Amino acid sequence: MAIKALDLFDAFNQNKLPKGQAYLVSSFVNDHTGYTRYEIISYSGVKAIYPEGDGLTFQSQGKKMHILVEPASYPHKGIEPYLRSGDEQIPLRFKELEIFTSRNQIKTLIAKQPIESLSSFTVTKPRGFNISFVFFNNPDIYATMALFFEKSFNQDAAIPQADAKKTAREVVTLIQKNMGFKNEYA
Numbered sequence: 001m002a003i004k005a006l007d008l009f010d011a012f013n014q015n016k017l018p019k020g021q022a023y024l025v026s027s028f029v030n031d032h033t034g035y036t037r038y039e040i041i042s043y044s045g046v047k048a049i050y051p052e053g054d055g056l057t058f059q060s061q062g063k064k065m066h067i068l069v070e071p072a073s074y075p076h077k078g079i080e081p082y083l084r085s086g087d088e089q090i091p092l093r094f095k096e097l098e099i100f101t102s103r104n105q106i107k108t109l110i111a112k113q114p115i116e117s118l119s120s121f122t123v124t125k126p127r128g129f130n131i132s133f134v135f136f137n138n139p140d141i142y143a144t145m146a147l148f149f150e151k152s153f154n155q156d157a158a159i160p161q162a163d164a165k166k167t168a169r170e171v172v173t174l175i176q177k178n179m180g181f182k183n184e185y186a
Contacts, residue, residue, distance in 0.1 A: 004144045008132040009125060012049065012056055019046040021181045023135040023145065024123055028087060029156055031129055035074055035088060036157045038067035041121060042114075042179040055124040062121050063114035063179045066090040067171060068097075069157040072105035081109065091115065100170065102163035108153070110171055114179050129156070137181065146172040 003016070008024060011017045024041040043062040050057055068090060070077050081090045081097070090111075097109040126132050135145055149168035153159040159167065 002138050003136050004138060004140070005133050005135045005148070008056065008123060008134045011134050012051075017046075017049055017134060018136055019049075020044060021137040023137075023141070023175070023179075024132065025135060025145070025148065026123060026126060026132040027130060027152060027156065028126070029129045030087065033074065034069075034071040034158060036069040037087065037090065038069075038152075039123075040065045040067070040114075040175060040179070041123070042175070042181070043121075044181060052122060055122045057120055057122045059120045061119070062117045064117065064121065065111045065114040065175065065179060066092060067111070068107075068109040069153065069159070070107045070109070071158070074107075077107070098170070098174070100163075100167050102159045102167070104158070104160055106157065106159050106163075108157075108159070108167050110167075110174060112174070112178075142172050142176055145175065 006016060021044045024043070026039045028037045030036070041062050041064045043058055043060045045060055047059040068081060076084055076088065080093050082092055092111055096112055098112055100108045123132055135141055146168045149171050150165050153164035153167055154161050
């Protein structure tokens with residue numbers, strides 16, 4: 001049976017990171033507020049992968065997409081995401097995000113377009129409840145990612161199950177449309 005996903009740093013230590021095409025998904029959960037930030041990176045044609053400081057650096061072109069999940073009680077929801085402080089910041093404005101509101105008023109903000117990296121990018125090693133996974137380019141990769149996001153939105157971000165499933169489908173649709181392995185990754 002083909003590997004669908006592995007912890008990114010375990011895969012690196014076991015020399016199982018794909019050099020061809022894959023997706024990297026990291027989540028950063030604030031365990032005090034429930035505010036969650038996701039980073040999804042698609043990459044292809046890796047020249048090198050090496051540890052650097054607190055993470056792994058990939059010499060490869062890639063596309064990065066951001067997702068934020070704001071609890072109903074989040075105090076900075078009126079501040080543009082690019083102006084937020086520290087771990088709550090992403091380099092995007094509200095007009096660059098799709099916004100979904102769940103029944104319990106938790107908002108999910110999803111980048112409409114990824115940010116491109118033409119030479120290299122670094123993924124920071126997760127701490128605490130944070131995670132980083134590599135999703136292998138298999139025929140069912142998007143179904144695997146949809147299930148991951150559905151469970152994470154529901155269990156980590158407290159989005160009701162039906163809304164988590166719907167939002168996960170939207171995320172994967174945007175990933176497939178804007179970050180899929182098409183001509184530039186062939």
